[in-house]
Amino acid sequence: MPFRAQVLLIALGLLCGLGFYSGESAAAQGIAQYGKPKYAEGFAHFEYANPNAPKGGTLTLPNPDRRTSFDKFNPFTLRGVTAPGIGALMFESLAVGSADEVSSVYGLIAEDIQVAPDKMSVSFRIRPEAQFSDGSPILASDVKHSFDTLMSKLANPQYRTIYADVKQAVVVSERVIRFDFKTRNSELPLMVGGLPIFSKNWGVKPDGSVTAFDKITFEHPIGSGPYVIESFRAGKSMIYKRNPNYWGNKVNVRVGFYNFDRIVYKLYSDDAVRLEAFKAGEFDALVEYRAKNWAKSYVGPKFNNGTLIKKAFANHNGAGMQGFAMNLRRPIFQDVRVRKALGYALDFQWLNRQLFFDQYGRINSYYTNSDLSANYRGETVPTEAELKLLKPLQAKYPQHVPEAVFGAMPPPPSTEAPSSLRNNLRKARELLAEAGWTYRDGALRNSKGEIFRFEIVEDGPFFMRILSAYVRNLEKLGIKVEIRTSDYALHQKRMDDYDFDMTTIRFPDTQSPGNELYDRFGSAAAKERGSDNVIGVQSPVVDALIDAIVKAETREQLQAATRSLDRVLWNSYFVVPHWYNPTHRIAFRKEMGYPNPPLYYSAESWILSTWWLQEARK
Template sequence: MRIFENLNNCAIRRGAAVLLIAAAGVAAMPLASPASPAHGIAIYGEPALPEGFEHLPYANPDAPKGGTIRLAEPGGFDSLKPWILKGNAAWGVGVHVAETLMYRSIDEPFTLYGLLAETVETDPARSWVEFTLRPEARFSDGSPVTVEDVIWSYETLGTVGHPRYLGAWSKVEGIEQTGERSLRITFTEPDRELAMLMGLRPVLKKAQWADGNFGDSSLEPPIGSGAYVVDRVDPGRAITFRRNPDYWGKDLPLNRGLNNFDEIRYDYFGDANAMFEAFKAGEVNIWRELSAQKWDSEYDFPLMAEGKIVKSEIPNERPSGIMGLVMNTRNPIFADWRVRQAMIEAFNFQFINATLNGGKDSRITSYFANSSLAMQPGAAEGRERELLEPFARSLPPGALEGYVLPEGSDQPLDRRALRRAIALLEEAGWTVQGGVLTNDAGRPFSFEILLNQSGSAMRAASEMQQIVDIYIEALRNLGITPRVTMLDAAQYVQRTNNYDFDMTWYERALSLSPGNEQRLYWGKDGVTLPGSRNWMGMNSPAAEAMIDAMLSADTPEAFAAAVRALDRVLTAGRYVIPVGYSPISRLAHSGRLHYPERTPLYGDWPGFLPEVWWQEAEK
């Protein structure tokens, strides 16, 4: 199973400390930006690793090569093109086959080191960025990676690619070749992150796609420059990647200790239960357990007893992100913040957490919980308040004053919360008539909860269903009886891409360096543009302004204040009914699989599994 976020609401640890140290040590200094070609680039200050570093600090350069790792994914796939909106792409193609100019270290808030690019250069204002390709960079067919390939990839992704590429590309003034192996990208506006985002776009082989319709879904294996090639494809059921023995970058210090398996196979299953049964039978090598209760009670099967499967707990220091039930404000019944607050009041997290998870998860209190970027309790102060004040009249209650989720109850019904919910609904024009919540026109308060039968990155479908079942019982006390629709993965993706739902399960990963992707998550264009992450349909000038402030911040302190202010707008907006998260990732895996003792800042995060893992030989 792939990973996104699960975090705890704890004291500031190393990730937060990185930002605080930066604020203390960098805020009074001129911003550090490469004045000449450099090996890496950081959002603030300098990269932690010097030029000529030997390997990433969380990689084992002595890890043995060989073996096969088998991973499980929910649902199915009908495409090998993860860079477009059409189709349901197989997981792993964009990770193992295609490469980017720069590689992100998951041991720093936001730092990139040269991969396809030998060097990166930008001006202090970051109004442009220039990359120089490594002369040895090659696609898997042996052809060189050229500046022409890079420019074609960027222009194509920025115009007909997935919507996630469009926002940043709209800020590009021009892209041009400046030398045999170099290109420069200039920007239309101040944005410190753009120079880095341009280093993270996949570079594709122009000759493979230039004569076709790149925007169409396809099962044609892409030719990439990465460590792996597509080996075998069983459409919808399995995909295997084979390590390329002629991989051009295998001797780069950046890659030492990475890409250790000869084969990486992803098998697809109808639901999480089938995936877990396959893991217990030894058909899958690793399982990411999302339930603390199951972690303690359901791992007594034979392979575990025989010592062939072991448990590992991986800590992390990243923001919690947001996870729970999102309300689509495109539906008029959820357009009123009082209705959304009533829906939150009716969700008794304390009882749900105790019933399904033994009370072990902490609740997500804001979008950036577990980090120094999280909004603080109480009223906004200082720079945060200055940023929010111009929008005071349009901000939802609590954004400036402080917003706190209901405490909940250990009983099935939180009667005090339900009374508050009823009062809010009445203020919004909804009253119970004959046991049914209706408005003045006699229209019932009716909506659909849409669920994916394959589950999500962080929740099994059965757990989602249990959460929703308990929630619906509470809603009945308000005269509300939602209908629940369970769809297969393809139908679910189609409907959510087009925002054809009222309420659904929602998960959004957030990092220690939020930036342009925030527009994709919460920007106004997503109200109508299909395929964005703005499932709630929010159109908030305050949120847009906070994102602008983040992107133009010239010190870590200014950046953190803007993120905290955005956190207030999002959390007080009451768009998501949040659930809980964990301080660790729980991984059960084959005893032959290992990972380095030194875990990165972001923990179990893209770039960790399977990249730095390895397999010991049979004894």
């Protein structure tokens, strides 16, 4: 998944499953999608945060993703690569999600939230103590400025897609902002609560002139977060220090959070260098994504004597979707039989035995391990609620609703007995032949004699062993494949321009999907440069099912609509599905302390937000 899309989802609170307040319109700090929030008015702190966590010390971390450099501090524009940590440490929102429940949100900058009785608007009252890093108060005019800027063409187009149903932001008074909606959309009150807020003075020069928002690069952000920039070396490191005047330390949703005085990011050129740097003591914690490393490389005297610790924490997140995605804008991938055939060439069982040390499970849905999956608890045949959505769409758009959606969800291809790779490749050849591709003259060719060839692009060598195994099987079908790797910045540009044939995509799980799906799978987003719809899905059925998800007013309606979407996407074979890890693999120094993990979390953000250093290290 593109990094900017991850920043967007985290800023909006989608990874914690935000939702909609279904009760009366009385002002409250917390609202829930269905029913009541877990935490009552006046709660002291989130249960997964330690209110007695010691404060102080420095947390040093490596690249949180595959970025090896950065060229800006502005995470809200399309061009360039943002410095690590900016979004989480320097910007805040009116409200934040809770990580130990599916669908609630609580005021941060806002002291209370009020949904209109007709649910066509929501108002937020800003805390009087809330202020930006320059000491200026956060006003409703700053919130309106943030919204208007992010909705302009100067910002990442993903915001315009996400907030398309927001009519306007209205300054009601100095500390009250109201968002009006175009339609009754069950997610919008929470979505606007997650809007990242920045000062209208960000980009204003001493002489009063203003830098255009899309030209803001290394101007220090004026946000309200707990940290400010101490120093940086572009391409090398990024250092934050605690804002001594941070306004939010006593707000209940911040108690026990952000316990370090300084946070340092060191950027390493590749995984091997980063791992050796950790063993040498250059940073404090490392999240490991490579099965071989976890099985073989976290060994040695420091692990034996307890100086370094490796621990697998339970992962209750849904698996989301990760896989080799085909660019539907390319003619060779527009036939569903071709796309299905390419899935038969991936031998997951061999990969899991030989490369993954049997650490992974197989992705079998766009919502694997979630109650939103069409495979949930083995209930693979559509329910009556799903059929009420799917049948009318099939009647209206028969070419966009595969007949297979009305049966059991097909499992991904397997090479376990009684099946085998040979049988799977035979099935692939049959599908390719049906689509007009046959093997002759040493290659797979169409009726014009053109060779079936494509390129797989990646943002580094991370998947090379996996890709090599996959390509070997594709070559047995007569397909010519070239693997091309590039640095993060160049790869991101190619994704923004949709300049690829096949690439790895990662769609993180959310327990409450909604407006972000327009950007991920919506037809309009497929034509918008820099959207999350890198696959290029353009389907009126998918659009209609996203509408149903967004308009769902009960959890049951959301489940039916999401499972229906899952069926359509899965049976369209847009992606060759990968695998998932049922744990978070974290290695860390013994001086690190941590609370009990929440229900839903990413390992990096958990370390950053709620871990601490024991007194001995300070």
